[in-house]
Amino acid sequence: MTPKAILNEILQLPLDERLKLVEAIWDSIAATPEAVPVPDWHRAELDRRLGGAALRVGRGAPIAGNAGPRLGSDRLPSCFRAVRTPAQYCSTH
Numbered sequence: 001m002t003p004k005a006i007l008n009e010i011l012q013l014p015l016d017e018r019l020k021l022v023e024a025i026w027d028s029i030a031a032t033p034e035a036v037p038v039p040d041w042h043r044a045e046l047d048r049r050l051g052g053a054a055l056r057v058g059r060g061a062p063i064a065g066n067a068g069p070r071l072g073s074d075r076l077p078s079c080f081r082a083v084r085t086p087a088q089y090c091s092t093h
Contacts, residue, residue, distance in 0.1 A: 001009075010018060029036065 010021065013021070
């Protein structure tokens with residue numbers, strides 16, 4: 001079966017089944033993060049952004065109209081505190 005034929009068959013499925021299929025495909029990709037090529041410039045940008053985010057955690061004011069508490073690093077799930085590379089992110093999910 002060709003990729004186009006597979007796509008045509010998938011497009012005939014109801015939306016909820018297509019969403020389940022997308023989730024299954026994504027999970028299969030995340031299961032082997034080492035197989036996903038990540039250019040060095042992506043890693044550098046992720047490190048830059050994650051480094052800057054770590055400096056801002058717990059600071060600032062809530063968005064106008066949002067009286068919710070600020071999110072300090074002690075309240076972040078451990079996977080967000082420790083992740084530094086795409087491979088590490090994918091391996092935790």
